[in-house]
Amino acid sequence: MNKKGLAILLRSKMRPLSPASKKVNHVQLAPLDVNKVATQNASSKTPRDFGQVRESMHSVISMNRKEILDTALSEFSEGYFSLSQENRHKLLLILAQEYDLNRNQVRELMKQYVGFEIPKGDGIDEHGHEVEGHLSGFYRIERNLRHALNPMYSVLFERLNTHPGGLKFLSTVRADILSIIADENIASIRALDSYLKEKLITWLSPANLELHQITWDDPASLLEKIVAYEAVHPISNLIDLKRRLGIGRRCFGYIHPAIPGEPLIFIEVALMKNIASTIQEVLWHDPPTPEAEASTALFYSISSTQPGLAGINLGKFLIKRVIHLVKKDMPNISNFATLSPIPGFMQWLMSKLASSERSVPIFSENILQPHEERVLLDAYADSTEGRNGMEVLLHLLTSTNHEWTQSDGLQPILLRLCARYLLHEKKRGKALDSVANFHLQNGAMIGRLNWMADRSEKGLTQSGGIMVNYIYSLEHIEDYAQAYFSTGHIQVSHDVLHYIESMEKNEDSIS
Secondary structure (H helix, E strand, O other), X not given: OOHHHHHHHHHOOXXXXXXXXXXXXXXXXXXXXXXXXXXXXXXXOOOOOHHHHHHHHHHHHHOOOHHHHHHXXXXXXXXXXXXXXXXXXXXXXXXXXXXXXXXXXHHHHHHHHHHOOOOOOOOOOOOOHHHHHHHHHHHHHHHHHHHHOOOOHHHHHHHHHOOOOHHHHHHHHHHHHHHHHHHOOOHHHHHHHHHHHHHHHHHOOHHHOEEEEOOOOOOHHHHHHHHHHOOOOOOOOHHHHHHHOOOOEEEEEEEOOOOOOOOOEEEEEEEXXXXXXXXXXXXXXXXXXXXXXXXXXXXXXXXXXOHHHOOOOHHHHHHHHHHHHHHHHOXXXXXXXXXXXXXXXXXXXXXXXXXHHHOOHHHOOOOOOHHHHHHHHHHHOOOOOOOOHHHHHHHHHOOHHHHHHHOHHHHHHHHHHHHHHHHHOEEOOEEOOHHHHHHHHOOOEEEEEEOOOOOOHHHHHHHOOOEEEEEEOOOOHHHHHHHHHHHOOOOEOHXXXXXXXXXXXXXXXXX
């Protein structure tokens, strides 16, 4: 093993199997626990008194002397990292409540503003001098209002952003803010998060990001981040990593100059002859398709490395830039698609099925069609408990070792339910499934559902083994994205629509 491989191995906490094994020397990746890592980092630094850290935060906000500001910023960031999670939350609550905007000042300025009389058009000279003189009062109050509506903590964020390491520190701070919001609904903390999120969106605009193609020639420290943060299909060994960065594969990441050597988000691409229908053919297809013969760029994984950037859609810009870059470098590529999980499907389905056991029939929704009810009762009533099709299906899907995957009779039922979930289950007018919503708002179309495309434990538990191809059409990306944003309209292929339409026709013929 070369030095780079060894470095990645050690940094990523990848552990080789026993040398006695005659198989390829696989290495196992310990899942990255961000909170644990943060805690370990904090404990490795000299603990600071909470009062000292609070005082250093106040100094950063209030001081104006540039020569000592950098020192104060360093002291605050180091002190913050040394705090326990409980004290971080306590400090952020103080920041949100005690360094908010001055509402008395805002109220007074609004009273002054409302008191001004808007000038009329009578008696104005040809140069408009009278109007200009009258409007000067409006301009002054509006300027003061803009200043007053800026919370005091904006100074802290702005100064940290220009401090070395400050942007990544702010990402950590926002991750802590999000953890508070997950536990408690505190209005001031939500306002703090909203303000910081808006700032991060500005500072992380695509104009400030470098699109970098990640290859095996990159430093081991960067490749270690790819191994550690791959969230969709974990990288199992160094051979797997080299394959994903080798011939027939591409990996691109967004890097910010303030966080060098660490992609904020990265996407993995397979160059193939056709749109893949299983993840196995993407991850383990060996040898890969010769690049000159490829006609499809398949996006099979996109991962963020910064939990504090949640809700900031860097992936939208990354996908579009990668599409244009690949198309420019490889004119033979004409199809752009994903092979994506459906992480919310089984949770939604199991919740619907379980409700049938808890509720009387009149209050529960039967998501099965009469034809599906009969298929389930005829085929499985003797082998499983259940008074109706919903209960039969629930017991089948909760069987040990996913025995239900061996049943061909479930395929059309689950595919139809999956199509319904993607197309009709909404949250605030948008797709309920988080991955679906991500791709649809980026301008994709739901192209094809793939049965047993991911047989891993995670794939079966979250998506029922089903994966979906989202299709990106260069000609329609913007139109599709705008339609989804404006009305929630989902673009869908006839193949997927057929699952729902065929069952409706089936019901019509039965009734």
